[in-house]
Amino acid sequence: MRQAQTLHFSTHDGVELHYRHWPATRNEYQPRRAVVMFHRGHEHGGRMAHLADELDMPGYDFFAWDARGHGLSPGARGDSPGFATSVRDVQTFIEHIQASHGIAEQELVVLAQSVGAVLIATWAHDYAPKVRCLVLASPAFKVKLYVPFARPGLKLLKAVRGNFFVNSYVKPGLLTHDPERVMSYTADPLISRPISVTMLLGLYDAADRVVADAQAIQVPTQLLVSGADLVVERQPQERFFHNLGSTRKEMHVLPGFFHDTLGERDRAHALRRIERFVEHCFASPCAVPSLLDADKTGATCAEAESLAAPLPHNSPRDLYWRATRAGLRFGSGLSEGVKLGFDTGFDSGSTLDYVYRNKPSGKGWLGAQIDKNYLDAIGWRGIRQRKLHVEELLRQAISCLHQAQRPVHIVDIAAGHGRYILEALQQLEQLPDSILLRDYSPLNVEQGSALIQEKGLADIARFVQGDAFDRQSLASLEQPPTLAVVSGLYELFASNQLVGNSLAGLADAMEDGSYLVYTGQPWHPQLEMIARALTSHREGQAWVMRRRSQAEMDQLVEAAGFRKLTQRIDEWGIFSVSLAQRVR
Template sequence: MSEWEKSEGNFTSWDGTELFFRSWEPKAPSDKAIIIVHRGHEHSGRAEQQVKDLGLTDFRAFSWDARGHGHSPGKRGFAESYYHLVKDLNAFVNFISQQHNIPIENIAILANSVGAVTTSAWVHDYAPRIRAMVLAAPAFRIRLYVPLAIPGLRLLLKVMPEAKISSYVKSKMLTHDPEQAKGYDADALITRDISVKVLLGLYDTATRIIDDAGAIETPTLVLTAGDDWVVKNAAQRKFFERLSSAVKTLKMYPGFFHAILYEKNRAEPMAEARRFILDAFEKPVEREHLIEADRSSFTQREYDFLRCAPPLWKKVYFGVQRSFLRSIGRLSKGVKIGCETGFDSGTSLDYVYENRARGTSILGRMIDRGYLNAIGWRGIRERGVNLQRCLSDEIRKRAQSGESIHILDIATGCGRYVLDAIKANPDIKITARLQDNTPHNVEAGTKLAAKLGIEGVEYRVGDAFDREALLKQSPKPDIVIVSGLYELFPQNSLIQDSLAGAAGALKEGGSLIYTSQPWHPQIETIARTCDNRDGKPWIMRRRTQAEMDELVHRVGLKKFRTEPDTFGIFSVSVAEKEEEIQSSS
């Protein structure tokens, strides 16, 4: 390894946990990096083999020990949820980019097994503008060899929340290379146990990512082992076929076991990985086609399907659900509000945020609790928490300069989250203009601000899609917020006008906080059973995170933060205005 200088350190992840990492620095300075994500049970020390075999001597290389693995803290093989590992990857990439001055666009990922699923979920949910990812034997479906293993594990988790199981995988099932097998068996840092919570989270996340792989635009190489006794190749092929990536390759290696990167003939897949990465760095990250995703994309095709009449059996199936909502379901206060004002109305969402079951009779309250616990509403509430966090962080960051902060919310509803943020920071001078196109919301917000004793807040009626009106804002805001709005409109032309106005209104160095809905597990159920605020079927066109970010990128803003909910349904992102944007842009 004379071509690289090795070092070790720690970085602070998203929740304050200090995780251990290793780096391999080339002799000459470089602004390009390979990040290696180790497979389940292993640690970053095992990545040194890949650094050597790739032979990319003009790239910096980094890898970290997942929490509960190697030198990182935590119970062995345990994480509070599988999604914590996805958020750790995001934190690590941001750390490497910021601390080592490496643009995100100059980073590629090499990931193995469970690490490959983690990488796929990160790329799907955060849509980073990385150059490429190489997924070696991704563990989208683990061979559990026990009938009804997943239902059994779910039952076990209810009884024992911190249950763990020991891996059945032996070195002879991973590689034909006797030296690599010997090294695996002798490695005291390898963790043999895995948390049931993590295993089930892996299964559920992999299911979501396979189903929605069309959201992924990143150039992708999938390396598949022909004789894999650990994971199922069919799931890898399904994932690959559904990718939207313009550049994608799947390579099958007959006779290879699961640990492709440690196999006897690993020079073949490593040469393929090297070629793929170098080719990716010959081309810029290009996503301009996503501006027209409302005309041609897999989410547009989904939207068109939902607008068509369903087959007879679905019509009956969803008709029964719709009838229930509008009869017995109205015993629930939340369902009744949705039926009367639209399930996407501000009134309905305010009720969901309150999250207090009410209704007529015990049955009504039971129905209401089930309604409020729907996965989409849980995601909405988590989005609210993430929005508050992002707003508070932006306020505190800007308060360090000692200057006052002006906020503009272009579709605020009642603006409760802005008022809460102002009230939580009494020592910071904050003014806000909160606009909405509904006079009732403006009136209710004005009364709420007075009730809370908050000064410096102006409510007004305004159109979030009126570009010229947004450009005339005075004073220019430091922070612009658009929450829960763009998800309701399928056309990108509307969103572009709104974003151009919001970006033009911002001060130089100001921030845009925006939300998106990249995925929803109940999108057809909602379309067939629920009405929107206009009394029409609530049919949504999802925007992938990559599409939403490209719309923001197009108006001259650079995204630097995304906070998805743990279900992958809603996200809150923050972008910065790096230079003055002309009003004619």
């Protein structure tokens, strides 16, 4: 039997999470391969230790973590700052395995069960990893709570009480028919029955989003479904599989299996299928589908076209959105933010600058309250979190340039008013050598130039008018940038040709090793409201957005000659921010 090594890795917020490593017993593969395992809720990585021996994969290293609040990892039992925090922990763990154990991302197989499988599905959707394949066993997309209105009730109680914990109703005998597994579950001191409402509700929200938008997941995926599962519902699992975007996918329903699929008495049937699927994924690698024409075909193209189409006159939906627009028009007479949106466009640099400042303003108490609710919309909260992530990756890129003893010449090709970048740079101990801000709007250039003066950065910064989609204009920048920023621009334009031209122009101007910070919008919960009720800066047109999956956005960046290094995304999965490096 393999012997596990006990190790730790540091998360982004400095928490040391525990994991186990079972080295390969035969060094038969070059480059090395590994299986990375993620346990179900209430459990820990040690509960998957049997798989390192029971799976006939001696040439693979095996890894299994203890998630925050589980097993030997720190934190309140069953808790995490948020579901998105745990998803980011997955990304950090994968990066740690690559850096510390020398195993490339494309040589990794990810095997996950129950809550762990939802974490991995969300990670695959939000971060677009390039792992070899996923194996998801009984993903807990919808837990059977058995209490009517349990989910809205928990939301209401959380709003009143704050975070609290509920205990699992599941007895070990409902998880598996294997008597040894039942006994070990009962005797295991590291099993914890509580789960925080923060994590439980976050699990539900992430599952809803990922099941509905599984077309964005391109990784080869095997789904194992327990046929007699008493813990989670099957319908969302089947819908996830139907929506899954991977060109190589398979689903197996295992008759009579309880929820602990990989710990069932007759699990050998499932394990042999895992071995076969993994071997096939390595022996016949699946061609990565090109998403460079996703603006012309596919799910998000159809979605955007549907949103742009007028509704039948006087239909219930048409009447609803007409009433919504009328309500917003009324609100614009009281709320400064809503008025600014109608005056300049809800996607304009002026609106974004107002959202960044986040200071409700309006006529009297009612106007201020309307403005406060407007600024608290989930999309605007995501925008403000995007600003923080852009600032974080800007500082990271600047630090890398300093370490390489290279000058810091920054260009932002569509800066709006430039507030987010100027405020981020003000916090640095050493200012950049130069800052060039560009924008197509004369109003943004004027107000951004005033902001440069206000921040006392006129010695190193200037603001000029420029077209972010003009390849030749970008390629011939007077000062070749070592750090380029594109924030909140590409999300507003459906055409991949425009985006490709813009990225190519930057790549033409930048030397090898220079950095690019870019944003994306893989998902948004208010797309129809935005399209039916808000107007764009483009002469009052409807603001119809076409989402780009993270995989699509990354492919566009890679096609231009950049290599993605790291990524951030908000807790709702709306806006991503990535850092890439120019490679020739």
